[in-house]
Amino acid sequence: MDQAQMEAAQKMMQQHLWALYAFNAGLLVLKMFILAFSTGVVRSMKKVTPNPEDARAMGTQSSSKADPDVERVRRAHLNDLENIPVFLLISFVFIHTQPNLALSHFLFWAFAAARFAHSVVYALYPLPQPTRTILFLIGVVITIYMIFANFVFFMNPLVQPFMMKN
Amino acid sequence: MDQAQMEAAQKMMQQHLWALYAFNAGLLVLKMFILAFSTGVVRSMKKVTPNPEDARAMGTQSSSKADPDVERVRRAHLNDLENIPVFLLISFVFIHTQPNLALSHFLFWAFAAARFAHSVVYALYPLPQPTRTILFLIGVVITIYMIFANFVFFMNPLVQPFMMKN
Amino acid sequence: MDQAQMEAAQKMMQQHLWALYAFNAGLLVLKMFILAFSTGVVRSMKKVTPNPEDARAMGTQSSSKADPDVERVRRAHLNDLENIPVFLLISFVFIHTQPNLALSHFLFWAFAAARFAHSVVYALYPLPQPTRTILFLIGVVITIYMIFANFVFFMNPLVQPFMMKN
Numbered sequence: 001m002d003q004a005q006m007e008a009a010q011k012m013m014q015q016h017l018w019a020l021y022a023f024n025a026g027l028l029v030l031k032m033f034i035l036a037f038s039t040g041v042v043r044s045m046k047k048v049t050p051n052p053e054d055a056r057a058m059g060t061q062s063s064s065k066a067d068p069d070v071e072r073v074r075r076a077h078l079n080d081l082e083n084i085p086v087f088l089l090i091s092f093v094f095i096h097t098q099p100n101l102a103l104s105h106f107l108f109w110a111f112a113a114a115r116f117a118h119s120v121v122y123a124l125y126p127l128p129q130p131t132r133t134i135l136f137l138i139g140v141v142i143t144i145y146m147i148f149a150n151f152v153f154f155m156n157p158l159v160q161p162f163m164m165k166n
Numbered sequence: 167m168d169q170a171q172m173e174a175a176q177k178m179m180q181q182h183l184w185a186l187y188a189f190n191a192g193l194l195v196l197k198m199f200i201l202a203f204s205t206g207v208v209r210s211m212k213k214v215t216p217n218p219e220d221a222r223a224m225g226t227q228s229s230s231k232a233d234p235d236v237e238r239v240r241r242a243h244l245n246d247l248e249n250i251p252v253f254l255l256i257s258f259v260f261i262h263t264q265p266n267l268a269l270s271h272f273l274f275w276a277f278a279a280a281r282f283a284h285s286v287v288y289a290l291y292p293l294p295q296p297t298r299t300i301l302f303l304i305g306v307v308i309t310i311y312m313i314f315a316n317f318v319f320f321m322n323p324l325v326q327p328f329m330m331k332n
Numbered sequence: 333m334d335q336a337q338m339e340a341a342q343k344m345m346q347q348h349l350w351a352l353y354a355f356n357a358g359l360l361v362l363k364m365f366i367l368a369f370s371t372g373v374v375r376s377m378k379k380v381t382p383n384p385e386d387a388r389a390m391g392t393q394s395s396s397k398a399d400p401d402v403e404r405v406r407r408a409h410l411n412d413l414e415n416i417p418v419f420l421l422i423s424f425v426f427i428h429t430q431p432n433l434a435l436s437h438f439l440f441w442a443f444a445a446a447r448f449a450h451s452v453v454y455a456l457y458p459l460p461q462p463t464r465t466i467l468f469l470i471g472v473v474i475t476i477y478m479i480f481a482n483f484v485f486f487m488n489p490l491v492q493p494f495m496m497k498n
Contacts, residue, residue: 012326016326019322019324021259025259026316029252029256032252036306050234050237051292053293053298056294057295068382072383077248081248081413082413084252085251086361086364086416089255089357090361092255093350093354126384127385128389130389140365144362147357147358147362150358151355153354154350154355155351156351158352181489184428185486186490188483189486191421191422191482192422195422196476198418199472202472216403219458220461223460223461250418251418251421258421
């Protein structure tokens with residue numbers, strides 16, 4: 001391959017990794033919106049809301065009491081909030097570390113699958129523990145792996161300017 | 167236009183989209199900080215805090231009881247947390263999909279306006295429903311539109327490597 | 333320096349800023365995971381959980397009652413959620429504004445140090461106020477500084493297309 005061909009191949013690879021990122025980010029955010037709407041649906045069904053203006057619209061009373069079904073969906077959503085945005089920030093750096101393509105696909109799709117399954121067993125169809133904890137840990141381990149892959153890749157660029165005094 | 171002029175025009179377009187992103191991200195994060203400080207202000211005014219060290223500084227007692235005014239500001243802030251970071255992640259991908267410039271301006275400023283109005287009618291000056299829900303939905307619909315625009319743009323780069331076996 | 337050398341130097345500088353970002357993002361997200369696990373550990377120790385399936389695994393009863401120790405760690409985690417992802421979004425734009433290198437190092441490491449100290453004095457070893465508030469404000473001020481630095485840098489690219497009617 002000559003120079004121009006190599007640059008074209010590199011650019012195609014980078015676009016492919018961005019595409020992988022775009023699809024994962026989109027699906028995960030859509031999933032978070034589904035949980036957000038589920039909270040609203042469960043609130044309407046059980047007629048539980050902390051806001052007086054919502055209570056008026058539902059024809060009920062507002063209440064600061066927590067309903068167990070509403071709280072379960074909210075906890076599932078909060079767990080997403082704790083894990084998905086930071087994954088999307090870390091993995092965006094990761095796709096710029098010239099990662100192996102097959103490994104990248106594996107990590108992104110495993111993360112997405114684990115988070116979708118986590119939402120199902122948390123909010124929709126509770127399974128005995130440690131099912132939920134294992135699914136949560138899969139996401140955490142993938143994020144931590146990417147963090148350290150980023151550290152390894154960016155170690156040299158970080159220390160280089162300080163080593164060029166000669 | 168020759169090659170160099172076209173590259174310069176493309177680069178200027180990309181800088182313009184980054185500028186649009188930078189201004190929206192900055193304004194939305196400033197808004198989130200205002201809500202964070204409002205929580206603190208309402209807590210001080212009503213002397214309600216869950217932390218004993220805060221209670222000592224206020225000359226009151228800590229309490230696990232939720233105050234309706236504090237909780238209202240906190241829910242407005244939490245709703246921002248659920249919507250703004252994911253929008254900023256999705257829209258960052260979106261500005262790299264060569265979007266129409268007028269459409270991009272419309273989507274970004276409509277999102278910002280809806281979120282600012284959402285905070286006002288949630289935390290500051292509650293209006294009858296479905297005002298708040300409509301403002302929330304504007305943000306969600308814009309984010310979902312961008313997700314699908316990203317899917318369409320990155321569909322080809324995602325499947326390309328698997329179609330080059332010949 | 334000729335053209336090629338200048339481009340190489342610029343590229344090295346950009347890689348260095350990405351490296352600074354990658355290390356900060358990684359360390360801050362690892363810290364958030366430590367708080368997430370601490371919540372789980374405190375829940376297990378005090379046998380307090382809102383989920384029946386967790387209660388079964390712990391051999392106890394689920395409870396909607398908030399335990400003060402669990403809630404303290406959760407509030408520390410929630411404060412991270414309110415501050416760290418938005419910082420990582422804003423600072424990612426910031427490293428593309430050709431910032432001074434020494435200043436960038438100062439801002440990133442000061443933010444990380446303040447957030448680590450914030451978690452310690454919130455969740456682990458509570459100190460009298462206003463210690464925690466000051467640490468929180470350091471993070472907020474750094475983020476706001478970056479927001480305005482982004483505004484200044486991207487002001488021209490934002491208005492340029494509208495000034496080229498001649």
